[in-house]
Amino acid sequence: MDMLALFAPPDLINGLLLKLRLGQETINYVVWPFIQIGAVVTGVAVWAAYATYLERKISAFMQARLGPMRVGPWGLLQPIADAIKLLTKEDLKPDRADTYIFFFAPFISVVAAFVVFAVIPFAPDWGVVTDINIGLLFVLSVSSVGVLALILAGWSSNSKYALLGGLRSSAQMVSYEVAMGMALIGALMFARTLSLSGIVSAQGLDSIWYIFYQPLGFIIFLISGIAENNRAPFDLPEAESELVAGFHTEYSGMRWSLFFMAEYAAMIVVSAIATSVFLGGWYFPGVWRLGINYPHLFVALSLVVFLVKMSVLLYVYFWLRWTFPRYRYDQLMDLGWKWMLPAALLNITLTAIAIFVVQALDGWRGMDTVTSLARGVNLTATGKAIMIAFGALGVFIAAGMLSVINHGARDFNLKKQRVGIRLTNPPKGQTAVASAAAAAAAE
Amino acid sequence: MTLAGWEAVFFWVFAVAALVAALLTILARNAVHSALFLISTLVSVAALFVLLGAEFIAGVQILVYVGGVMVLFLFVIMLVNVGAEERGNEMLFNRPAQVATSAIFLVLLSLGFIYAIRQGYEGLLARDNLITQDQREESATRRRVRQQDLRPSATGTSLLSTDTQLVGASLYRFAALPFEIASVLLLVAIIGSVMLARTTKQEAATDDLETARDEGLVNRES
Numbered sequence: 001m002d003m004l005a006l007f008a009p010p011d012l013i014n015g016l017l018l019k020l021r022l023g024q025e026t027i028n029y030v031v032w033p034f035i036q037i038g039a040v041v042t043g044v045a046v047w048a049a050y051a052t053y054l055e056r057k058i059s060a061f062m063q064a065r066l067g068p069m070r071v072g073p074w075g076l077l078q079p080i081a082d083a084i085k086l087l088t089k090e091d092l093k094p095d096r097a098d099t100y101i102f103f104f105a106p107f108i109s110v111v112a113a114f115v116v117f118a119v120i121p122f123a124p125d126w127g128v129v130t131d132i133n134i135g136l137l138f139v140l141s142v143s144s145v146g147v148l149a150l151i152l153a154g155w156s157s158n159s160k161y162a163l164l165g166g167l168r169s170s171a172q173m174v175s176y177e178v179a180m181g182m183a184l185i186g187a188l189m190f191a192r193t194l195s196l197s198g199i200v201s202a203q204g205l206d207s208i209w210y211i212f213y214q215p216l217g218f219i220i221f222l223i224s225g226i227a228e229n230n231r232a233p234f235d236l237p238e239a240e241s242e243l244v245a246g247f248h249t250e251y252s253g254m255r256w257s258l259f260f261m262a263e264y265a266a267m268i269v270v271s272a273i274a275t276s277v278f279l280g281g282w283y284f285p286g287v288w289r290l291g292i293n294y295p296h297l298f299v300a301l302s303l304v305v306f307l308v309k310m311s312v313l314l315y316v317y318f319w320l321r322w323t324f325p326r327y328r329y330d331q332l333m334d335l336g337w338k339w340m341l342p343a344a345l346l347n348i349t350l351t352a353i354a355i356f357v358v359q360a361l362d363g364w365r366g367m368d369t370v371t372s373l374a375r376g377v378n379l380t381a382t383g384k385a386i387m388i389a390f391g392a393l394g395v396f397i398a399a400g401m402l403s404v405i406n407h408g409a410r411d412f413n414l415k416k417q418r419v420g421i422r423l424t425n426p427p428k429g430q431t432a433v434a435s436a437a438a439a440a441a442a443e
Numbered sequence: 444m445t446l447a448g449w450e451a452v453f454f455w456v457f458a459v460a461a462l463v464a465a466l467l468t469i470l471a472r473n474a475v476h477s478a479l480f481l482i483s484t485l486v487s488v489a490a491l492f493v494l495l496g497a498e499f500i501a502g503v504q505i506l507v508y509v510g511g512v513m514v515l516f517l518f519v520i521m522l523v524n525v526g527a528e529e530r531g532n533e534m535l536f537n538r539p540a541q542v543a544t545s546a547i548f549l550v551l552l553s554l555g556f557i558y559a560i561r562q563g564y565e566g567l568l569a570r571d572n573l574i575t576q577d578q579r580e581e582s583a584t585r586r587r588v589r590q591q592d593l594r595p596s597a598t599g600t601s602l603l604s605t606d607t608q609l610v611g612a613s614l615y616r617f618a619a620l621p622f623e624i625a626s627v628l629l630l631v632a633i634i635g636s637v638m639l640a641r642t643t644k645q646e647a648a649t650d651d652l653e654t655a656r657d658e659g660l661v662n663r664e665s
């Protein structure tokens with residue numbers, strides 16, 4: 001893919017800007033980045049707004065309803081109506097709330113969610129805002145700042161529901177952040193760089209999507225990502241049946257909608273990272289041929305490919321939300337610490353072993369597995385087949401090992417738990433624990 | 444390395460921000476406000492790391508300190524009642540003796556700090572053969588050449604540094620043993636804190652019913 005001339009703005013816009021008597025340096029480093037940032041921020045904000053529309057529509061179709069239909073054709077203008085409503089609503093502040101932090105928290109949330117889009121490679125060439133050496137680390141660290149907003153919002157509201165929601169969210173996000181970062185390391189071993197554009201191009205050079213090498217990593221990343229975004233079935237911080245609305249109970253109007261926008265933007269971020277690390281980013285078989293003669297059409301098409309892959313993952317989010325019941329809090333913590341984190345560690349070990357084996361097999365009895373290791377691991381067809389087999393095997397190994405380890409855990413075998421520990425309906429005059437012990441002794 | 448142009452602006456903005464936020468950390472009456480100012484300091488220091496060309500350290504600083512440690516700090520502050528200090532309205536500097544002591548300590552600390560920095564800087568210059576002007580220029584040229592060898596980034600307007608690779612290579616090549624020792628230390632800390640936090644009553648109430656029954660804990664009224 002090196003035949004694309006690497007230069008910031010496309011020629012058409014560059015020519016226009018040069019006519020405005022701007023220097024090439026200024027265009028490359030100031031004007032063009034600002035144009036890109038404006039485009040990305042507008043695009044993401046609009047998309048976040050329409051994600052709410054899509055979510056309502058999809059949930060409606062799942063429940064045999066029509067969803068929003070009144071504003072505009074098929075209710076298409078509903079998000080705009082909502083935005084106007086929220087902008088004109090009163091901005092309430094609870095009595096004895098911490099004024100500065102209460103007003104500041106939504107901004108932290110939105111900034112942490114939006115800054116990340118700077119390093120996401122939407123497309124090759126002019127489709128990237130910036131490409132830095134620590135791209136993936138930057139994404140993880142900035143999105144980990146987002147949790148601060150939730151805690152601060154919960155604390156500053158001076159309300160018990162908000163505080164409980166904030167505490168829950170901080171515990172949950174700190175737990176799942178670890179598994180989320182660890183799940184990506186397996187893919188990094190193949191790409192050999194943290195730059196997101198570099199990871200995408202490594203997949204292009206190897207002509208494979210890393211989901212085939214790393215099915216386990218992808219599953220862990222997706223689950224942890226959903227938990228990190230506080231989405232159902234992990235939406236404990238805003239469980240409406242217990243906590244009214246969690247950390248944003250006391251927010252109204254525009255500040256509330258900022259939280260909402262940040263949540264949807266964070267969902268888009270997780271989908272975008274999963275797309276670029278595991279689903280090959282903007283690569284799609286055959287599309288690159290266009291790049292030789294029509295570079296700009298190629299970039300536009302790559303952008304479409306990226307957005308389609310991302311939308312599929314976003315649909316998974318909606319799908320899960322309207323399919324699964326909410327987890328209990330201890331189940332959530334069990335899943336994070338007893339399943340996701342060990343599985344992520346196991347994935348790293350297995351990936352290291354697989355890479356070592358495939359490299360060792362190169363040249364053994366005339367086998368040819370590795371083409372080059374220059375920019376990411378590049379394997380031949382044989383090497384790919386072995387690696388994919390290792391990846392698929394990894395899922396079963398991890399499932400088996402964790403089942404053995406967690407067999408004694410309380411939530412693993414719910415049927416046994418119901419039979420063995422009768423914590424519900426204890427006989428009169430006995431505590432639940434004592435009656436359970438008596439029942440266990442009687443067996 | 445002398446600072447010039449936008450680099451100097453960048454440095455001064457974040458250095459002053461770090462210092463002011465650090466001062467406000469100890470001057471704020473509200474513990475949560477203190478924690479927030481500490482976060483600002485940490486973020487500013489991360490920006491200074493970027494200026495030094497240590498992007499990886501900057502990213503890890505944000506990830507670990509802001510996203511992890513400070514979140515737990517806030518967690519603890521919110522759970523523990525610290526309202527009493529907040530409501531008190533004692534002056535911070537109320538007795539001459541206190542003011543005099545802190546002033547003397549401030550002077551001593553800054554003198555020691557300045558001395559240490561000077562010594563360290565000169566030691567580094569001597570180690571890297573950067574004492575004369577010619578040697579410095581030669582080193583700068585070498586650095587420039589090394590930077591031009593880097594791979595271009597996807598936008599084409601900048602070069603990708605190899606800072607992460609350098610950190611990784613030196614960590615696992617030269618410091619593998621200290622790294623392992625540190626991880627064992629952390630593991631011990633994790634297990635120890637779990638042991639301290641988990642009481643026998645909790646164990647009886649949760650999943651270890653069999654163990655608890657053997658020890659005769661569950662039959663007792665809890």
